[in-house]
Amino acid sequence: MMHPHRANHLQQPVVVFLLVLGLDLSLALPPAFAEPAVQPTDPAWQQAVDKAIESYIRSHPEVIEQTLQALEAKRQAEEQARVKATIAARQNELLNDPTSPVSGNPKGEVTVVEFFNRKHRGQTP
Numbered sequence: 113m114m115h116p117h118r119a120n121h122l123q124q125p126v127v128v129f130l131l132v133l134g135l136d137l138s139l140a141l142p143p144a145f146a147e148p149a150v151q152p153t154d155p156a157w158q159q160a161v162d163k164a165i166e167s168y169i170r171s172h173p174e175v176i177e178q179t180l181q182a183l184e185a186k187r188q189a190e191e192q193a194r195v196k197a198t199i200a201a202r203q204n205e206l207l208n209d210p211t212s213p214v215s216g217n218p219k220g221e222v223t224v225v226e227f228f229n230r231k232h233r234g235q236t237p
Contacts, residue, residue, distance in 0.1 A: 206225050207223050207225070
């Protein structure tokens with residue numbers, strides 16, 4: 113789990129990037145009451161946006177690493193949530209499987225469930 117202060121630190125450059133990009137775009141676009149000189153579908157407009165983004169990334173390459181770290185943290189959190197939901201949904205199967213070997217006190221209050229990662233060992237389930 114990512115430390116809350118670390119997450120804020122990672123988000124700051126991304127916010128700055130978006131603000132700079134918005135500023136670049138707002139300066140490039142004409143006021144709303146005038147006829148736009150460049151349309152968003154115009155290749156020149158797209159080229160200007162691409163150049164602004166490229167310039168920012170070249171000036172701040174750490175943004176890419178921070179974005180990838182944020183993506184990895186998001187994926188891990190989603191995977192944890194998925195696993196937790198699956199375990200909760202299948203709790204009865206895990207704890208009360210009549211074909212599972214049981215040892216110890218049958219009226220005990222603690223149940224130990226062991227998981228095997230067959231994919232990790234190169235086997236399919």
